Amino acid sequence: MSTLEIDRIRKSYGIHEVLKEVSISIATGDFLVLLGPSGCGKSTLLNMIAGLDSITGGEVRIAGKVVNDLSPKDRDIAMVFQSYALYPTMTVRQNIEFGMKIRGVPPAEREKAVSKAADLLQMTHLLDRKPAQLSGGQRQRVAMGRAIVRQPKLFLFDEPLSNLDAKLRVDMRTEIKRLHARLGTTIVYVTHDQIEAMTLATRVAVMKDGVVQQLDEPQVVYDRPANVYVAKFVGSPSMNIIPGVLEVQGSTVSAVVDVANRQPARISGIPMSLETARKYAGKKVLVGIRPENFSIAAGDHGSTLAVDIDVVEPTGPDTLVVFNCGGVEVTARLPPKQASAGSEAVLSVDTSKVVIFDAISETRID
């Protein structure tokens, strides 16, 4: 049992409110990623879970127990920091042992725990080195080893990969995922990198200005973003948000969008309840389409739009095609060499993946 419940948590510094009634609850073994730009309050929230920051209002419960007034060491947690926070004058072994020493774990047991963690992270040969003699990835490993020997109810990761170079970041990401699969411990992980969130999480909480925008499985957050902010933050290139008008004909919901220099296009068969759609019929909405939900049209059937291609950006596996639609730049991800700049293309849209947002509140309607 190592659930985590964050119940209407608030944090303010003076009159400045950093977190506004945040509620998140996750089950044992979950991998929760707090995702958001810097300043959204995600690190503050993590520090409050850890007990490193005071709680202005609300409750944090770990395994059902309220921990608001417990010091960090009594919360049964372990934390990995962005700067690794290894004790510079101690060897790797001493770094890993430090917590156990304080808790009064006998030397024989400490030794066993250290060698087990070192085995798990393949760093037995590093045990007698000082942190200054280690590379970034190795330091990260040591920081994780220090957390593992604690055998906590909850692992907390504060942007652990941000200081690593791109290649190493991907490797360590896999390693963290593998570690989670092996240990099965509940994890809370803070990052601003949406790819880390997508790849690692079982649950993602997208945050902005101290408010959770959406809390769900990564695929749901990706496919059905709660609002325009989430839609744009998750996914790269981000979801296209095109102004359009909603129409209902019989039981078919469609959206009409302007295309630069051409006929407006009709995107038909949008999955949403007829009841809601009727309320919005004839009104302005925002149409959300992921770049990969465009394809080169094969024939005339389905929803197609003819566009003038503005820019073509080959990335290798596919090509990003930019055109203008409804007054905004729209990006489509197409197979390579199927379009060239300045030419015309007829694209079809996978309407089952289209999401519609309210034009004013920018929240998803379905």
Add this chain to the structure above:
Amino acid sequence: MATKAPSHQRQQLLGRAIIYGGLLFMAAFYLMPLWVMITTSVKHLDEIYAGSFIGLPKQITFEAWQTAWSEACNGTACRGLKPYFINSLLMTIPAVLLSTGIGAINGYVITKWRFPGSNVIFGLLLFGCFLPFQAVILPMAQTLGMLGLAGTIPGLVLVHTVYGIAFTTLFFRNYFISIPDELVKAAQIDGAGFIRIFVSIILPTALPIIVVSCIWQFTQIWNDFLFGASFTAGENAPITVALNNIVNVSMGRKQYNVDMAAAMIAALPTLIVYVVAGRYFVRGLTAGAVKG
């Protein structure tokens, strides 16, 4: 070009000569008093009075050093500098350790356990670095009197500790500010408390700045004359005060060689400290804290 090049070279050479000449002159000028001190201290008094003040000694003798150490008179007794040298050690060593220790704790609290107003307190502490000590002599004398420490070596230890804290706090604060706060957070999660974190994690990283603080404080306190002269008299005086008394008391001919030897003895400990630990001084002042 062919004619220009040599003249250009000559000009450069001349410039160099002027620069080095100037530097050598300055260095010689700076070292001249030391030269006079050393040579005079190993001359016979007769030789000095014969008029040779700057030249090499005809015959080297350490009699003057012997006299300065154990026989010179300071107006009340003729026991040389030895007892006052010990006084100075008894005053300096505890004061250096105490002020460095307190400065380290202050720096630790101000950087790693910030509390509302901690910056104001640090600002006020910095005032201490610029405080003219003459201004505090009278109130300090009264305070020492009330504490029953007037005229004692522990009294001097207290005064030097208190007035040393400003500088030592500044040293440690500037060093600890570059240690990432996450180090403290990690230790907190590991279960370490205020003292454990200080002793096991922060202090071991601070060796260079500890050396800086000790050298600085040792030099300041050992060389202090004002507090020594103001708050002690007679037997409890530090070496600087005793040196002054020896030099100012003259019976018969002024014993220049003894005066010089006494001055050398009084200056030696700070010189030795600097020679032994000086390389750490520069390193410590320029080093940032180790990044984990």
